[in-house]
Structures are given as structure tokens and as C-alpha cells.
Amino acid sequence: MSFRKYTPKNDVQKKSYYTDRFLVVPEIPKLEITDALLKLHVETIGASVEVLDAHTQRDQVIVYVNHTDIVATLTILKSIGYTTLTEMSAIDWLEKRDGFEVFYQLVNMGLSRRIRIKCFLKNGQVVDSVEKLYRSADWSEREMFDMFGIKVNNHPSLKRILLPEDWQGHPLLKTYPLHGDEFASWYEVDLIYGKEYRDVIGPEQRDAAYVNEEDTRNFSRLGHEVEFCEMPTKDDVPIEYQEQKQPFLIRDMKPENQKNIDDRR
Amino acid sequence: MQQANRLKPYYENLSFDREDDRMIINFGPNHPSAHGLLNLILEMEGEQIKKATPNVGFLHRGMEKMAENMIYNEFLPTTDRMDYVAASSNNYAFALAVEKLIDVEPPRRAQVIRMLLLELNRMISHLFWLATHALDIGAMSIFLYAFREREYCLDLIEDYCGARLTHSAIRIGGVPLDLPDGWLENLQKFMDHLPKEIEMYERLLDTNRIWRMRLENVGYLSQEMATSWGATGVMLRGSNIKWDIRKNEPYELYDEVDFDVPVTETCDSYGRYKCYMEEFRQIIRIVNQVIKMYDGTEPQLIANAPQYLSAHKEDMMTQNYSLMQHFVLVTQGMRPPKGEVYVGTESPKGELGFYIYSDGEPYAHRLKVRAPSFFHTGLLQDWLPGCYLADVVTIIGSSNTVFGEVDR
Numbered sequence: 001m002s003f004r005k006y007t008p009k010n011d012v013q014k015k016s017y018y019t020d021r022f023l024v025v026p027e028i029p030k031l032e033i034t035d036a037l038l039k040l041h042v043e044t045i046g047a048s049v050e051v052l053d054a055h056t057q058r059d060q061v062i063v064y065v066n067h068t069d070i071v072a073t074l075t076i077l078k079s080i081g082y083t084t085l086t087e088m089s090a091i092d093w094l095e096k097r098d099g100f101e102v103f104y105q106l107v108n109m110g111l112s113r114r115i116r117i118k119c120f121l122k123n124g125q126v127v128d129s130v131e132k133l134y135r136s137a138d139w140s141e142r143e144m145f146d147m148f149g150i151k152v153n154n155h156p157s158l159k160r161i162l163l164p165e166d167w168q169g170h171p172l173l174k175t176y177p178l179h180g181d182e183f184a185s186w187y188e189v190d191l192i193y194g195k196e197y198r199d200v201i202g203p204e205q206r207d208a209a210y211v212n213e214e215d216t217r218n219f220s221r222l223g224h225e226v227e228f229c230e231m232p233t234k235d236d237v238p239i240e241y242q243e244q245k246q247p248f249l250i251r252d253m254k255p256e257n258q259k260n261i262d263d264r265r
Numbered sequence: 266m267q268q269a270n271r272l273k274p275y276y277e278n279l280s281f282d283r284e285d286d287r288m289i290i291n292f293g294p295n296h297p298s299a300h301g302l303l304n305l306i307l308e309m310e311g312e313q314i315k316k317a318t319p320n321v322g323f324l325h326r327g328m329e330k331m332a333e334n335m336i337y338n339e340f341l342p343t344t345d346r347m348d349y350v351a352a353s354s355n356n357y358a359f360a361l362a363v364e365k366l367i368d369v370e371p372p373r374r375a376q377v378i379r380m381l382l383l384e385l386n387r388m389i390s391h392l393f394w395l396a397t398h399a400l401d402i403g404a405m406s407i408f409l410y411a412f413r414e415r416e417y418c419l420d421l422i423e424d425y426c427g428a429r430l431t432h433s434a435i436r437i438g439g440v441p442l443d444l445p446d447g448w449l450e451n452l453q454k455f456m457d458h459l460p461k462e463i464e465m466y467e468r469l470l471d472t473n474r475i476w477r478m479r480l481e482n483v484g485y486l487s488q489e490m491a492t493s494w495g496a497t498g499v500m501l502r503g504s505n506i507k508w509d510i511r512k513n514e515p516y517e518l519y520d521e522v523d524f525d526v527p528v529t530e531t532c533d534s535y536g537r538y539k540c541y542m543e544e545f546r547q548i549i550r551i552v553n554q555v556i557k558m559y560d561g562t563e564p565q566l567i568a569n570a571p572q573y574l575s576a577h578k579e580d581m582m583t584q585n586y587s588l589m590q591h592f593v594l595v596t597q598g599m600r601p602p603k604g605e606v607y608v609g610t611e612s613p614k615g616e617l618g619f620y621i622y623s624d625g626e627p628y629a630h631r632l633k634v635r636a637p638s639f640f641h642t643g644l645l646q647d648w649l650p651g652c653y654l655a656d657v658v659t660i661i662g663s664s665n666t667v668f669g670e671v672d673r
Contacts, residue, residue: 014334016597016627025625028366028604057604058365083492086609087635091622105607105620105635109492109506112513116607136495139643147329162322162672171330178334 010095011174030055038113044080049073060116067102067119071128074104074117078133082106082115085134088141090121090148092174098123100150104130121150129155147172179206287315290654294323298401298658301668303642309654317649319642324672332632336598337363337437340632345431347636348670350393351386353422354612356435361516362608362619363437366601367573374562375439376518380555381452382422382434383517384548389418390613390665391541391548395466398538398662402479407469414462417455424448438574439567449556456549456556463545470538480535483652484660487532490647495640498615499544500664502528503537510611522554534663573599598627607635614638614665634673638666 033039033054038061042054045063049072052064065073084107091101104117121127129152130137141152142161149170152158159165168183169176185203193201212219217229225237292305302323308316328347332340344355357379364371371379396411419429424445426434434440470476491504501508509526511519527543529536567577575594576587603625609618615637624630641664652660
């Protein structure tokens with residue numbers, strides 16, 4: 001009796017095939033904030049909201065706050081010159097910590113300073129939208145919802161942005177396989193041909209490296225070409241190049257008439 | 266076999282307010298002036314736009330997901346396909362983020378070559394922008410002239426790395442190759458010749474009545490809207506904000522070269538056009554300075570960090586340990602330390618940033634691409650209302666979006 005090999009479903013990302021037993025990967029040191037301006041800015045945040053942690057990594061300031069304080073924190077930061085929300089998104093920690101980390105990368109163009117605000121969301125918790133403060137969050141939050149399924153409060157139109165609106169599943173979750181799930185493999189088949197043609201068409205092959213030598217509809221073998229949808233052949237099929245038939249452009253082109261440019265202008 | 270009624274146009278799923286006499290126009294996704302697959306749903310009152318809904322995602326390939334399933338070196342060629350007009354700037358932004366993560370600085374010769382490639386890419390991108398933007402407006406001849414110069418740029422890039430569009434010419438920790446013989450002379454010749462061409466473009470367009478009527482006072486972008494929407498690059502400088510990452514947070518050798526950051530006070534499409542034309546001159550200025558830096562640099566091309574980066578070929582062929590290390594780095598991939606970085610660079614389109622969260626594995630735990638065009642496209646929904654239908658093409662053109670980058 002044989003059992004199918006168990007593969008964990010909570011993280012289907014590619015894993016390293018070999019890891020040394022004694023390998024200890026170092027951590028980038030978390031240092032005190034040394035920059036006077038940034039220190040002041042973090043203290044300004046700390047005056048009205050609870051700062052859980054603030055440190056620098058590779059000279060980049062990271063400030064952790066509670067997820068309920070995000071709008072308050074960003075309001076303060078906007079008032080002290082962080083006028084642009086460069087980027088925001090989430091990190092999937094469902095497997096290890098049952099939640100997501102959401103980060104907001106802000107820039108102060110007057111002072112040339114950047115700061116990153118992070119908060120932790122338990123699975124199922126929602127974060128308030130900062131779209132009223134920073135319009136760029138409109139699309140970023142939609143992307144975050146699209147990719148992770150994290151709901152955002154008070155967003156004007158929280159719908160998918162990059163994937164179709166009737167898509168199921170959130171692809172950047174670690175539980176989502178790289179080549180798509182069952183739904184993804186039938187999505188286009190259902191859309192183009194209809195559900196009733198599933199047996200005829202079959203699921204979409206979503207592996208980019210997939211090659212089927214029997215299938216002459218989608219693949220051709222160099223040197224063994226046959227007509228579209230015909231049976232494959234092992235015989236050599238000579239390839240005719242258009243040069244052999246000599247269309248007029250090539251027929252009239254003589255080497256002595258050609259001009260070689262030695263020099264780029 | 267195919268059922269016609271299965272393919273429902275996308276807008277039928279949206280509900281609009283039908284009580285007024287607004288007209289709904291679907292702009293794209295296959296509109297030649299949208300520079301890619303952009304579907305704009307425009308609600309019009311007469312010729313004026315009342316509501317604009319950009320619809321993106323037609324070119325979504327899931328690059329961030331791919332990045333989580335690839336070792337760092339494997340992902341580098343994928344970044345070419347984001348902003349495919351200027352591929353090296355994507356390679357560079359990614360390489361710089363990983364270098365920041367592993368704390369490696371490339372050798373000086375690699376930095377010089379990178380600077381040349383980056384500025385050539387900026388030149389290609391701006392020329393491409395000028396050509397297609399002018400073509401959208403209706404100026405055909407400028408398209409041919411700009412593409413001719415772009416072709417010379419592409420030839421130079423091809424001489425260096427063998428590829429015209431997807432260069433992958435920048436590696437983590439340096440560059441793969443030294444400059445071929447005579448490359449710098451060719452580049453210098455091209456740079457000497459280019460100012461004349463730039464002048465000709467300006468002669469063709471600057472005082473052209475049609476060009477000015479189509480661009481002046483069209484697409485006014487206020488400072489508040491630009492900063493709030495995260496506009497960067499020429500879009501931001503076109504709104505009179507002097508912000509250039511090369512100047513404000515210098516990376517590579519940008520702190521050693523002299524250049525100006527052009528801004529415009531008019532905040533309209535014509536002002537942005539003038540910004541682009543000024544940037545051409547600044548690129549020439551930078552390249553002319555960087556060419557002189559090449560002589561006298563050590564021949565090393567990749568940083569020496571055996572834990573993360575393969576040694577160069579000669580070591581690999583002679584030193585046993587280098588070969589073993591190379592084998593491990595190729596098959597298993599490098600394992601950067603645990604931690605996170607965000608690095609923004611000034612790509613031709615704006616701020617192209619990579620956020621990497623490393624969990625100590627050879628695969629990034631999270632890689633987020635901050636693409637400038639994504640926000641420039643989102644901006645359209647606040648920017649277009651109030652404009653006229655004829656100006657939509659001008660506005661999309663002057664925002665210089667590339668959809669490989671929007672959809673990733």
C-alpha cells in the first residue's frame with residue numbers, strides 16, 4: 001500500500017532543495033535612529049499614538065504602530081511634510097504568525113527623508129483606508145485587496161485592479177500556487193468556450209515550460225513540421241526559405257549594389 | 266465552437282447613472298494612443314469628461330509572485346519585461362535593492378558602465394516618448410527622426426550586451442562585461458552629434474502652431490494632485506517640484522557628476538515637453554562626464570563578496586573554491602541576511618523602487634515593485650474629469666506610461 005506524499009498546503013512557494021544543517025543566516029542589525037530629523041519625526045508620532053517599535057535597518061527607518069492607529073499616524077506625518085505615499089502593500093505571514101504585515105513607505109521631499117510605517121493585521125482584521133490623505137493609496141489598497149484579500153475600511157471602490165473582477169483567490173498568498181489553482185486553469189476555457197466544453201478543451205496548461213510533441217495544434221517541432229492539427233511525424237520535413245524562391249526584393253539585390261556603412265554617424 | 270454571446274464586453278457589468286444624457290466612451294484597450302493595454306471608461310457630457318475610470322491589468326504576469334519563486338539572479342531577466350522601453354533601468358533598480366540588502370558596493374568600473382547604460386536607457390526612453398507622443402498628436406516626421414536616434418542608442422547597447430530591448434546588462438554586484446573596443450569612441454561621437462538633433466526637434470516643435478495649441482494649457486497637473494498621487498519623475502518636475510532621486514538621494518556616481526534638474530512652472534503638457542527636452546541635454550552632459558571617468562579605473566567588474574556573488578570567470582576556472590562557490594550560488598542561490606530594504610531609483614518614467622523582505626532563504630519572502638507608471642495611470646481618474654475628449658490622448662501621452670510596468 002502506498003500513500004501519496006504529503007505536501008503542506010499552507011505554503012506552496014518554492015523552497016530551497018537543500019539547506020545546510022548548521023546554516024545560520026544572519027539578520028541585518030536593527031539599530032537606533034541616529035538621524036536627528038527622523039528621530040524628531042518618530043517622537044512626534046509617539047506623542048499621540050503608541051509606537052510599538054522604531055529602528056533603522058540599512059539606514060532606513062521602520063516604525064511599528066497598531067493597525068488601528070494607521071490613519072492617525074499618517075495624518076501626523078502628512079502634516080510634517082511627508083506629502084507622498086510612495087508605496088504600500090502587505091507581507092503574508094499567515095503561516096508563521098496568522099496575519100499580515102502592512103507597510104506604508106512615505107517620502108518627505110522637502111527634507112529628503114523616507115520613513116516606513118508598519119502594522120500587523122491578524123487574519124480577518126481590516127485596516128482603515130488612507131485614501132483621503134494620499135490619493136495614491138486608492139490604487140495601492142485595491143492592489144493589496146486583489147493580491148492578498150485584505151479588506152480596507154472606507155475605501156471608495158474596493159475591487160480588484162489587476163485581475164478580472166470575477167477572479168477567485170488571491171495570488172500573492174503563500175497558499176496560492178505559482179501556476180494558479182483549479183479555478184485559474186478553467187477560467188479562460190469557461191469564458192471563451194463555455195463550461196459545457198470543459199471535456200472537449202481540457203484545463204488550461206499554465207506551465208510556461210510545457211511541451212507536448214503529440215500536439216501539433218499548439219506546438220511545432222523544428223524540422224518535423226506538419227499541417228495544423230495533423231498527426232505528428234518523425235520524418236524530416238524540408239523547410240523552404242523564401243530566399244530560395246527569390247522574391248523580387250532579394251532577386252534584385254546584388255552584393256555589388258550593397259553599401260556597407262563602416263561608421264556610425 | 267465559440268459562442269459569440271459568451272464574450273460580454275466588460276462595461277456591461279458596470280452600472281452607470283442613466284438619468285442624465287451622459288455618453289459613455291470606451292477608450293481602449295486596443296487604442297494605439299494608449300501606449301499599451303489601457304481601457305479608459307469615459308463618461309462624457311458633450312465633449313467634456315465628467316468621470317474617467319482607468320481599467321488596467323491586461324498585461325498582468327504576476328511578477329511579484331514569480332519573484333517569490335525564483336532565486337535573485339533568476340529574477341533579474343524578468344525585470345526587463347516591466348518597463349520594456351528602458352530595460353536596464355529595471356535591472357539596475359532590482360540589482361541596487363539586492364546590493365543594499367547584502368551590503369555590497371560594485372567596483373568603480375562597473376559603476377561607470379552602469380551610469381552609461383542608465384543614461385543611455387533614459388535617452389532611449391525619452392526619445393521613444395517624444396516619438397510616440399508627437400505621433401499621437403499628429404506630428405509624423407518627428408517620429409522618424411527620434412526613432413533614428415533611438416536606433417543609434419540601441420546599436421550602442423547591442424554592441425555592449427548583444428540585446429536591443431531586453432538587455433539584462435546589469436548584474437547584482439556589478440556588470441557582466443567590460444566595454445568592447447571602440448565603444449566609448451562611438452558613444453562620444455554619438456553624444457557630440459546629438460545636440461544638433463535635439464535642436465532640430467525643438468525647431469520642429471517649439472514654435473509649431475499645432476503642437477503648441479494641442480499642448481499648452483492642456484493637462485494642468487497641480488502640485489497637490491501630483492504629490493498626493495505619488496507622481497514622480499518628469500510628471501512631478503512638470504508640476505514645479507524639484508525632486509530627482511539622482512540629486513536628492515544620490516546613488517552610484519551621480520554625486521560626482523554635474524547636472525541640473527529641469528522643472529517647469531506652467532504645469533501643463535507643454536511644460537512637461539520642455540522638461541523632457543531639457544533632460545536630453547542633461548543626459549548628454551552626464552554621459553560626457555562619465556566617459557572621462559572610465560580611464561584609470563581598475564578592471565574589476567563584479568564586487569568581491571564570495572558569500573553572495575560568484576567570482577569572476579578567471580578565478581572560477583583556476584580556483585577550486587571559487588568554482589564550488591559558483592556551483593552553490595547557481596543551484597541554490599544566494600541567501601541574503603534577514604531583513605527588509607526599499608530602494609528607489611530615478612528610472613526614466615519616475616521613481617522605480619523595489620521593496621524586498623528577505624527571510625534568509627534564497628527566495629525573497631516578499632518583493633514589491635513600486636512602478637511609477639502604476640500611479641501615473643491611477644492619476645488619470647482625478648486628472649481627466651474636466652478635460653475634453655481630444656485632450657485625452659495628449660494627457661496619456663505626456664504622462665509617459667508603459668503598461669508592462671503598470672500591470673507587472
